[in-house]
Amino acid sequence: MTRHILLRGFPKISEAKAILLLALTFFVICSGFSIMYPLANSGVFGPGSDCDDALNIAVAELMQGHYPYYVKTYFNNPISPLPGALLLAIPFVLLGTSAYQNIFWLFVFLLTIKPYLNSWRSCLFFLWATLFLSPAVLFHVFVGNDYLSNSLYILVFSLWMICAVTESGHKESTKLITACLLGIGLSSRANFVLILPLIFSALAQNAGWKPAVKYTCISCAVFILITAPFYFYDPAGFSPLHTINKIKRFRSLLPYSDIVISLTTGLTAVALGYYQSVATGSAIFFRNCAIVLLIPVLASLVLSSLASGKVTLHFAGYGAFFLFFGVLAFWKEIFSPDVHHGIQTEQSQLS
Numbered sequence: 001m002t003r004h005i006l007l008r009g010f011p012k013i014s015e016a017k018a019i020l021l022l023a024l025t026f027f028v029i030c031s032g033f034s035i036m037y038p039l040a041n042s043g044v045f046g047p048g049s050d051c052d053d054a055l056n057i058a059v060a061e062l063m064q065g066h067y068p069y070y071v072k073t074y075f076n077n078p079i080s081p082l083p084g085a086l087l088l089a090i091p092f093v094l095l096g097t098s099a100y101q102n103i104f105w106l107f108v109f110l111l112t113i114k115p116y117l118n119s120w121r122s123c124l125f126f127l128w129a130t131l132f133l134s135p136a137v138l139f140h141v142f143v144g145n146d147y148l149s150n151s152l153y154i155l156v157f158s159l160w161m162i163c164a165v166t167e168s169g170h171k172e173s174t175k176l177i178t179a180c181l182l183g184i185g186l187s188s189r190a191n192f193v194l195i196l197p198l199i200f201s202a203l204a205q206n207a208g209w210k211p212a213v214k215y216t217c218i219s220c221a222v223f224i225l226i227t228a229p230f231y232f233y234d235p236a237g238f239s240p241l242h243t244i245n246k247i248k249r250f251r252s253l254l255p256y257s258d259i260v261i262s263l264t265t266g267l268t269a270v271a272l273g274y275y276q277s278v279a280t281g282s283a284i285f286f287r288n289c290a291i292v293l294l295i296p297v298l299a300s301l302v303l304s305s306l307a308s309g310k311v312t313l314h315f316a317g318y319g320a321f322f323l324f325f326g327v328l329a330f331w332k333e334i335f336s337p338d339v340h341h342g343i344q345t346e347q348s349q350l351s
Helices: 002-009 015-042 053-062 083-095 098-117 119-135 136-143 147-166 172-186 190-207 210-235 238-250 257-274 283-308 316-334 335-351
Strands: none
Touching: 015 098, 015 119, 015 136, 015 190, 053 083, 053 098, 083 098, 083 172, 083 210, 098 136, 098 147, 098 316, 119 136, 119 316, 136 147, 136 316, 147 172, 147 190, 147 210, 147 283, 147 316, 172 190, 172 210, 190 210, 190 257, 190 335, 238 257, 238 283, 257 283, 283 316
């Protein structure tokens, strides 16, 4: 029904018009950002977010040769992102603020999934539907929250590596670069490491076990090489570990809640990876990634609601981590029938 409502609301749009409308949409987003972001930081309309501040000050410390995890945000919160997120934020901080990266990675994301969606028209509908059905996307953009860009570059790097390794014609250097980029991306927030079994499964099914092991190990090695020095420099001062305490505090309700949730999520990822069959299309990969990233968020929502004695949406913002994986998984079936013409194309991207 949602699909029919959407298609009735939009006349048949040519590819040329779709490109122009996409450009106009990004112009509107950028204009809205230029107005709303300063207001969000000023506190005029609520407290805003200190996620951009966390990256800005941490990157500034890093570029001065200082340990980036000793500083705190203007809300007195510790720095949560892992070192990979700091490295990826450097160009945007140099331009003025890390908040710019949301718009940049949204653009790169659409370029990356265009073969999957098969047309710029589908990309346009995808973007409009996502913005309309999930206003939180614009909220993340306008307040500079990095959850959105974090999930987008993980999705993009995953697809780049899978395509580079599984498709013929790609140079070894391309495969190595994409594997390294994924390793840097995984060193942004620890929850994204949990989708590695799904990426490995996609590689093993379409390129063989040896390439799957090789490039997954390269990504893991890059993750360790980037993250470990910061941890071992000062394990007690490595502030990203404080995120574990957000789940640990529920131990009174669920003994060893942090361990239970982590193990449950990890085992689910392994099980989904084992039964995953990307030969039926890449949607299964996106769906499984969304499920794995959903589990910690859903568990935290349930436990926090039980702890407070009422429904609380304190952890709902973390839904940005799985949002685009989930929307991609069900896009063809729900919204856009014209992408069915591109099934062979999208299979060649992940098969």
